[in-house]
Amino acid sequence: MNFEIIAAAWPMFAKGVWITLHLTVLALAVGFVIALPAALSLHQKGRFHRVWGAYVYVFRGTPLLVQTYLIYYGLSQFDWVRSSYLWGAPAFLGDSWLAGVWPSLKSAWWCALIAFSLNSGAYQAEILRGGLSVVPKGEIEGAKSLGLNPSQVTRLVLLPSALRRALPQYGNEIVFMLHGSVVASVITIQDILGAGRTLNARHYVAYEGFLTAAALYMAITFAVVWAFRQVERRYLRHLNIRPVRTKGAQAPGLAGIGGVALR
Template identity: 60%
Template sequence: MRVDLVLENWRLFAAGTWMTLQLTFLALLIGFVIALPSGIARSRKTPFWSQLVNAYVYLFRGTPLLVQTFLIYYGLSQFEWVRDSWAWTFLRSPWWCALIAFALNSGSYATEIIRGAIETTPRGEIEAANALGLSKRQVDFLVLIPSAMRRALPQYGNEVVFMLHGSAIASVITLQDILGAGRTLNARYYLAYEGFLTAAALYMVLTFVLVFLFRQLEGHYLKHLRPRSA
């Protein structure tokens, strides 16, 4: 184990960590923005939108993230009309391709999480809100959605961790994320596992931090669902 080479190249890994965090959180953010209206549309069975979202979720949950990334990065670039369009400004860059793939993928999973949380809202909560004389809008925004968001937290925490791990796919389209840094280190010094081991350690630390943060959030927002201690 050549720890010295890892330490000597800490900058490589620092830049890689930054790249991974950037992609992961931006993808989660965009994914969430897609998922919130999609999840609501799905749970309401809104005509047309519900079917559209259904198709989207099927497509992105039905195929591996790696394949989606390849299709967006190598696939779209094969068409001349894509390369001649305004979209090429973004699709040209591997960073945007990765972000688009990750965001759409994360959005499809988050849609299902939100749909599930909305559909399992206890009837009593809605009935109580109606009894208080809240308007339909108020019920949605003051009761239904906040309640569903709280109960979606544990599953969404999983999705965040999956996205972090899934972001390692960025390294196959030339991006220097954490895994990319590990591969570069391996290639430069002909090492077998030092780069991968360092990458694994970094992903693990990030995962632990995220899991810890979600524990805290759950402790705060799901307090009312815990059994009361005597």
């Protein structure tokens, strides 16, 4: 191991961490926006549930690398794509801020974000659908009996309850997306793995770049896992089996009262 070259390449890795986090967080957020209507439609067999079903099926059924390649190298093969607004901002926008954030397929960064968002959206839809399907009927009936209309039931009872139940799988999806984001490095984006590869290529070494990248991914993963444990502790409290209190002269037979054991 040559620590000198790793230390010298530190700015490159720092930039890589920023790009990886930036891409992952945005992809998860956009994915969530897609997943919400998808999961509700799938759960309630809404009007477009077959369309959403096909979307989830395709994006969960194909590897992220293939999706990214198809969007980056595939779409750019078509002249009509390259001569459309998909490729660049309309000229009348000039140098305005809108032109700066235009989702152009010409940019590797946007292609990665689009591919990652669509992929994560499909997985999140499936996670959320699972969460929705295990919300006890009683909660919905209770909400209805309070006089809430259907949209209120969804917003105030169904979704919050489903989201809480989906939390553990959500933590997984975040970690998967973080690790999946290495795909960005094959379409010229200098993320953490890209920095590691460049280090390897520059110094003709096999391990230094990959090990540094691995250590960085692991650190971020542990931070995510830790954060999720805190969030779960807070929001899944009501689902926990409460610790049994044996303080005082309580009869052993009553120890379960208040907990789940006696239910």
